[in-house]
Amino acid sequence: MSLPASVTRSIEQLKHQHEAPLCAYVYDLPALERHVKAMRQVLPENCELFYAAKANPEAPVLKTLAPWVDGFEAASGGELTWLHEQCPDQPLIFGGPGKLDHELDLALQYRISAFHVESVTELRSLARIARQRGERAPVMLRLNLKLARAPQSRLVMGGKPTPFGLDEEGLASALQLLQQEPSLELKGLHFHLLSHQLDVDAHLELIRSYFLTFRQLCADHHLQLPLLNVGGGMGINYQDATQSFDWSRFCQGLKVLIEEYDMGETRVRFEIGRFISAACGYYVMQVLDIKSSHGEFFAIGRGGTHHFRTPAAQGHDHPFTVLRGSQPAQLRDQPVTLVGQLCTPKDVLARQQPVAQLAMGDLLVFTLAGAYAWNISHQNFLMHEPPLKVFITD
Ligand SMILES: Cc1ncc(COP(=O)(O)O)c(C=O)c1O
Numbered sequence: 545m546s547l548p549a550s551v552t553r554s555i556e557q558l559k560h561q562h563e564a565p566l567c568a569y570v571y572d573l574p575a576l577e578r579h580v581k582a583m584r585q586v587l588p589e590n591c592e593l594f595y596a597a598k599a600n601p602e603a604p605v606l607k608t609l610a611p612w613v614d615g616f617e618a619a620s621g622g623e624l625t626w627l628h629e630q631c632p633d634q635p636l637i638f639g640g641p642g643k644l645d646h647e648l649d650l651a652l653q654y655r656i657s658a659f660h661v662e663s664v665t666e667l668r669s670l671a672r673i674a675r676q677r678g679e680r681a682p683v684m685l686r687l688n689l690k691l692a693r694a695p696q697s698r699l700v701m702g703g704k705p706t707p708f709g710l711d712e713e714g715l716a717s718a719l720q721l722l723q724q725e726p727s728l729e730l731k732g733l734h735f736h737l738l739s740h741q742l743d744v745d746a747h748l749e750l751i752r753s754y755f756l757t758f759r760q761l762c763a764d765h766h767l768q769l770p771l772l773n774v775g776g777g778m779g780i781n782y783q784d785a786t787q788s789f790d791w792s793r794f795c796q797g798l799k800v801l802i803e804e805y806d807m808g809e810t811r812v813r814f815e816i817g818r819f820i821s822a823a824c825g826y827y828v829m830q831v832l833d834i835k836s837s838h839g840e841f842f843a844i845g846r847g848g849t850h851h852f853r854t855p856a857a858q859g860h861d862h863p864f865t866v867l868r869g870s871q872p873a874q875l876r877d878q879p880v881t882l883v884g885q886l887c888t889p890k891d892v893l894a895r896q897q898p899v900a901q902l903a904m905g906d907l908l909v910f911t912l913a914g915a916y917a918w919n920i921s922h923q924n925f926l927m928h929e930p931p932l933k934v935f936i937t938d
Contacts, residue, residue, distance in 0.1 A: 545865050547826070547909060548572060554936050555828055555867060555907060565830040566907060567847040568932035569918055573608045576824035576914070580612040583820070586795040588802055592813040594637060596776050597623055599817025599915040600825070604935040606630050609820065615657060617815040621647035628654050637773075637815065639686065639734070641707050648673045648681075658684045660734045660773070662709055664717045667728070674727035681727060684734040684773055685710055685718055691737075691753045698740040698779075708736075719765055730767065732811075733758055736775025739818065744790050747778070748797040755805040769810070776816035780823070782860055782912055789819055818915040825914025827852045827931070829884070829893075831906045834874050840896065841880040845908050848884015848891045851931050852913060853921040861894040864910045866902060873901035882908055886926055 547555075551572055559566050580593075587593060592614040597606065601623060606616065607630065615635030618624040621644065627636055638651045639660035648670050651659065661667045661683055674681040688709035695703050710718055722730050735754050741747045751774055758772050778789040802808055829845030836842070849855065855862035864882065879896040893910060923930065 545863065545911060547865060547867075547911075548575065550574070550936050551826055551909075552867065554934055555826075555909065558828075558932060558934060559830075559907070562932070565832055565846040565905075566828055566932075567830065567845075567851070567929075568828045568934060569851075569913065570826040570828060570934045570936065571602065571605065571914060572824045572826070572936045573604060574936065574938050576605065576608050576821065577612070579823060580609055580820055583791055584612055586792050588795060588799045588812075590802065590808055590811055591798070592811055594635075594813060594815040595820055596815045596817030597627055598919075600821040600917070601626060601919060602933075602935075603630050604937075605821060605824070605914075610634055614813070621650050624651055624654060624656070637684075639736075639815075643669075645669055645673060649677070652677055652679055652681060656682075658682045658731055658771070658773075660684050660686045661718070662686050662707075664710070664714055664721065667718050667721055671721065671725045671727050675725075679727065680729045682731045683722065683728050684732050684771065685715065685730070686734040686736070687715060687757070688737070689715070689757060691750075691757070695737045695746075695750050699738055699777075703737055709734075715761075730769065732769045732771030732773065733761065734773040734775070736773075736777065736815070739777040740779040741777045742779040742781055742787065742789055744794045744797065747789075747794060748801060751798065752801055752805075755801060755807055758807075758810070759805060771811050771813060772807070773813040773815060776814060776819070778816055778819035780818055780912055780915075782858065782863055785823070785863070785912060791819070820915075822912045822915035825912070825917055827910040827913040827917065829882075829908045829910075831902065831904050831908060832885075834880075834902065834904055841875055841878055843875075843880050843882050843902060843908070845882060845884055845893075847928075847931055848886045849893065850884070850886055850891075850922050850925045850928060852893065852910065852917055854913060854917045855893045856890060857916065857920060861897055862910050863912060864894060864897070864908050866899055867907040867909055868901060869903065869905035869907070871903035871905050873903050875899060875902040878902075885928060
């Protein structure tokens, strides 16, 4: 796979600027901006696009996205504060299980747009804290209901027992509490049932279930709710990025569903992480050593899964490309396993992958490294130095 010229240039520059073997993250911000703009362009009118900052909360990433998204989703007090500091004018929404009282209080201070309430206990805490502050908290109930058709993908977090959201029983208690509590204002319902969705038709069916459930619950409980949050979860195909979730086709289908279920007056909100930021990131490791062990070749790069846990977290061989250095090839048309510097056999980024040529000093550039990568890694393990970080701008 060939790299964008600006990315190759930036990596070559880094190599010349640093004598030590290279280990770096490179983020292509213009590409990120083009991508989010294109996503926005095809989004139906009544839909909103929030960015789930957990995918990659780097400040330049947030600032690049800010003009093109409707806000950011945070999943902890730490993320809330960070987002508030980096982009003070952006609307924030706050999800995630086990919210602490002081985080709920902080969120009220920040005047966030919505609390995604995950349990009845949390709803009670929010009511108490909002009451103490003399404020009304905007509430979205996160639901984990039995749907007509169970959602399917590699990572399902609803439609079955999970710690997330309210089931039918929890929903009944929550609605009762909401009726009694003037410090709570129900704004809408929230679903996020899966991640890694690659199948557009399956996702449209899931959205159909959300629309049906939303309509039904509003009718059953005489509610007029302005908002439906349908989560994120659009997937990246790491083995063949061209087969990633087809956002344009999805948006066409979404328009049809919005008309079919008369959802035009409801704001339909997405909170997407991976699909927005994955493609803008590159993780670069310079090859320190090439060896054979019991008949298999290993290339040891500077860095590893303590910087870039994505392949270990996903259990996949991460896609990469080789930028050749000046040394004659030590391997030609050979399968090689790419590993890092950690003292564990789990520190593998790709197993037995064919390379046309490889030598010590070459650069391994892992693509699709802009989401759930650096920030999900066990960075302090073995106390290696952190990677350099470069943000390409126009
Ligand atoms: C509640 C919630 N919303 C949104 C997201 C973002 O998901 P993705 O990065 O798959 O789009 C997640 C991810 O775990 C989540 O838990």
